Every structure is written in C-alpha cells, then in structure tokens.
Amino acid sequence: MSHPKHADTSHDILDVIRERWSPRAFDPARDVPTGDLKRVFEAARWAPSSFNEQPWRFVVAARTRAATAFASLLETLDTFNREWAQHAPVLALVAARLTISRTGRPNQTAWYDAGQAVGFLTLQATSVGLAIRQMEGFDRAGAVRVCEIPPEFEPVVAMAIGYAGEPDLLDSDKHRAAERRPRLRQPISDFVFNGRWGDPF
Amino acid sequence: MSHPKHADTSHDILDVIRERWSPRAFDPARDVPTGDLKRVFEAARWAPSSFNEQPWRFVVAARTRAATAFASLLETLDTFNREWAQHAPVLALVAARLTISRTGRPNQTAWYDAGQAVGFLTLQATSVGLAIRQMEGFDRAGAVRVCEIPPEFEPVVAMAIGYAGEPDLLDSDKHRAAERRPRLRQPISDFVFNGRWGDPF
Numbered sequence: 001m002s003h004p005k006h007a008d009t010s011h012d013i014l015d016v017i018r019e020r021w022s023p024r025a026f027d028p029a030r031d032v033p034t035g036d037l038k039r040v041f042e043a044a045r046w047a048p049s050s051f052n053e054q055p056w057r058f059v060v061a062a063r064t065r066a067a068t069a070f071a072s073l074l075e076t077l078d079t080f081n082r083e084w085a086q087h088a089p090v091l092a093l094v095a096a097r098l099t100i101s102r103t104g105r106p107n108q109t110a111w112y113d114a115g116q117a118v119g120f121l122t123l124q125a126t127s128v129g130l131a132i133r134q135m136e137g138f139d140r141a142g143a144v145r146v147c148e149i150p151p152e153f154e155p156v157v158a159m160a161i162g163y164a165g166e167p168d169l170l171d172s173d174k175h176r177a178a179e180r181r182p183r184l185r186q187p188i189s190d191f192v193f194n195g196r197w198g199d200p201f
Numbered sequence: 202m203s204h205p206k207h208a209d210t211s212h213d214i215l216d217v218i219r220e221r222w223s224p225r226a227f228d229p230a231r232d233v234p235t236g237d238l239k240r241v242f243e244a245a246r247w248a249p250s251s252f253n254e255q256p257w258r259f260v261v262a263a264r265t266r267a268a269t270a271f272a273s274l275l276e277t278l279d280t281f282n283r284e285w286a287q288h289a290p291v292l293a294l295v296a297a298r299l300t301i302s303r304t305g306r307p308n309q310t311a312w313y314d315a316g317q318a319v320g321f322l323t324l325q326a327t328s329v330g331l332a333i334r335q336m337e338g339f340d341r342a343g344a345v346r347v348c349e350i351p352p353e354f355e356p357v358v359a360m361a362i363g364y365a366g367e368p369d370l371l372d373s374d375k376h377r378a379a380e381r382r383p384r385l386r387q388p389i390s391d392f393v394f395n396g397r398w399g400d401p402f
Contacts, residue, residue, distance in 0.1 A: 009243055010239075010243060011239045011243040012240055012243075013240055014217065014244065014325055016215065017244050017324070018247065020249075022249050035212070037402070038389065038402075039213055039214055041393045041402070042210055042212040042214050042389060043214045043218050044392075045387070045388075045389060046208045046210070046219065046384070048323070050335075052386075054386060054387055056392060057393075058392065058394065059394045059396070059398060060394065060395060060396070060402055061396050068396070069397060108337070109316075109337055109357075109358065111310070111313040112312040112319075112357055112358070113316060115312070115313035115314060115315065115316025115319075115320065116316040116317065117320070118316075118320075119316065119317035119319075119320025120320050122249070122317075123215065123218070123324060124214055124215055124218060134249060136310055147394075147397060148398040148399070157310065185247060185253075186246070187246075188239065188242050188243060191242075191245075191246070191258050191259065192258075192259045192261060193258070193260045193261065193348075194267060195260070196348055197258075197350055198349070201238070201259075
C-alpha cells in the first residue's frame with residue numbers, strides 16, 4: 001500500500017518528487033551520518049543561479065555533534081515549531097547573500113536561487129531516506145546573532161533534517177493528524193497557463 | 202566519456218542533479234510534446250511552500266502551438282538572451298503571488314518558494330531528456346503586459362525549455378565556448394558551516 005504522503009499525481013513524475021514530504025515527527029533514535037549530509041549539500045552546490053552567484057549558505061547543527069549550536073538555533077524557532085523540531089537530529093539555517101559578489105549590487109534572485117538550491121538538496125535528501133521540513137516561523141534577528149550571519153547575508157528559512165518517525169511521537173493532536181493527511185495541491189490548470197494568464201495549459 | 206557539463210562532484214548525488222545544466226543551444230528540429238511539459242509542471246506542483254500557498258504560476262508559450270505568445274514573450278527578453286532563446290521550442294514566464302491568498306498579507310517566501318518549484322520542474326525536465334535555461338534578463342513591465350499578469354503577482358524569471366543542441370548552432374563565440382566549458386561551483390566548505398558562520402562543515 002502506498003504511503004499516505006506520496007503524491008496522488010495526474011502525470012508521471014520522479015519518485016523522489018512524488019515521495020518527498022515534510023514531516024514533523026522525526027525518529028529520535030536515528031542520527032544522520034555526516035557523509036549523507038555532505039551528499040545533501042553537494043546537491044545544493046550544483047543548482048543553477050543567476051550569473052552563477054550561488055548566493056546560498058547553510059549553517060548546520062547536528063544535535064549530537066554540535067549540541068550548543070543546535071540548542072541556540074532551536075531557541076530561535078517559534079514555539080509551534082520548537083515543540084516538534086527539538087526532536088529532529090539536525091537543524092539548519094538557510095541564508096542568502098543579497099548582493100552580487102563581483103559588483104556589490106543587489107541580487108534580486110537571491111531568495112529565489114536559494115529556493116532552487118534547497119529544492120535540489122531536499123530531493124537528494126529524499127533519495128538517501130532523509131526528510132526535511134522547512135520553517136518560516138523563527139526569530140530572524142536571533143538567527144543572525146546565534147549563527148553570526150554577516151550583514152550582506154539574510155536568513156531565509158530554518159529547516160529540520162532527519163528520518164521521518166511515527167506520528168504518535170508528536171505531542172499535538174493537530175500535528176499528529178497533519179502527519180497522516182494526504183498532501184494536497186492545486187491542479188496544474190490553476191497555475192500553468194497557455195500563452196496568457198488564465199488560459200489553461 | 203562523460204559529458205563536459207556533467208558535474209565533477211565531491212560526493213555522490215542523484216544523476217538528474219549531476220547531469221542537469223543550462224544550455225543556450227537548443228535542437229531547433231525537436232518540438233517538446235505537451236505530455237512531457239505536463240510532467241514537468243506536475244513536478245513543480247508537488248514542491249513544498251510556506252503554508253502550502255503554492256505561489257508559483259507559469260505562462261507557457263510553445264513556438265509551434267502558441268506562436269503569437271512565443272513571439273511576444275521573446276520580445277520581452279534582453280537582446281543577449283533573445284539571440285539564442287529565439288531558437289528554443291518553448292519559452293515560459295515564472296511569476297509569483299506576493300500576497301498570501303487566505304490573508305492578503307505579504308508572502309516573504311514567494312520568490313523562494315517559486316525557486317523550489319522551478320528546482321523540482323528542472324530536475325523532472327532533465328529526467329525526460331529536456332533542458333532548461335533560466336533568464337533574469339528580461340523586461341519585467343513588458344512581461345506583465347504581454348502575459349497579462351495580475352497586480353498581486355510579479356514576474357520572477359523567464360525560461361527556455363527544449364532539447365540541448367550542438368554548440369555550433371549558436372552565433373556567438375562566447376556562447377559556443379560557454380556551452381563546452383565545465384560547470385564550476387564553490388566547494389561545500391565555502392557555503393556549508395558547522396554550527397556557526399565560517400566553521401567548515
């Protein structure tokens with residue numbers, strides 16, 4: 001039987017895309033090998049970016065190998081994220097360089113390019129059995145401080161990385177239910193247009 | 202022998218990530234089947250986004266099936282992109298909704314989330330033999346006009362989609378040379394930090 005989180009697709013897509021999802025429950029007993037994390041970030045490395053600027057940066061804190069950094073980063077998360085993210089084996093902060101290194105001018109695609117890099121690393125994570133949940137709910141000024149982010153960079157999202165665990169590991173009824181609910185998306189006809197806005201592809 | 206554009210990786214990654222690259226030369230004789238384009242956009246559909254907002258939209262113009270839209274979109278590209286992109290079989294505009302549908306408040310991760318969706322669709326494209334080159338160099342006001350983009354949305358990037366062709370198809374010496382040059386990236390140690398900024402992972 002298919003996993004409830006595997007996408008109910010209208011067109012055939014790569015397994016890593018179909019099977020990727022964002023858990024809150026992480027197996028507390030499984031640590032993530034550094035070698036697998038390196039593969040995950042190697043995937044981000046090869047993402048495209050405007051003028052090959054590669055504006056993405058990652059500050060990674062594994063609970064067992066960088067306990068102080070993990071605790072500090074956890075502290076920056078909003079309460080509703082901290083509740084479940086405290087049990088993930090790895091937390092990371094994604095940052096983006098807002099200026100183009102060569103010219104110092106604003107890089108309007110910095111966040112967009114960081115998104116592509118995280119897209120790549122998320123699919124690589126799926127392929128090695130890992131799962132990632134990204135979080136927008138965190139204290140940005142706090143993250144700048146604890147991760148020592150230089151002024152030309154900006155925090156983008158935080159993320160938890162680990163192996164998906166049983167929904168019953170979660171304290172919140174709402175979170176447990178979300179963990180078992182199928183993933184829902186708008187149909188292609190709502191977001192892909194043929195030639196001009198609104199004409200379904 | 203390996204293709205010169207296949208990534209020289211330090212850690213093992215998915216073939217679709219290793220082999221993806223952004224050509225300027227597209228095979229002018231090969232049209233892209235609509236079914237394959239649907240698989241590409243289906244991949245975007247399943248990307249994660251903040252609060253599942255799915256802020257990404259795509260206006261697609263296949264040269265043979267939406268000739269007027271193709272010509273109009275081509276016209277919005279900067280000259281240095283128009284030169285090669287005119288031979289691609291498909292052009293598309295990526296747009297993002299800047300507000301959260303449910304609340305009307307600004308969505309700070311709109312561009313970032315659009316980037317992830319394009320990351321997913323790009324890898325799906327690679328898996329069906331397609332290649333994509335994204336372009337930041339285009340007339341944004343022009344794109345709003347020709348694609349009839351509503352005010353709550355913003356153009357993000359344009360892209361060319363097709364089958365990579367021979368470098369000699371390109372007019373520019375510089376572009377032909379770029380097509381044969383290996384892809385270069387900063388090492389992981391330059392962008393992934395352990396616990397705090399600057400400490401290599």
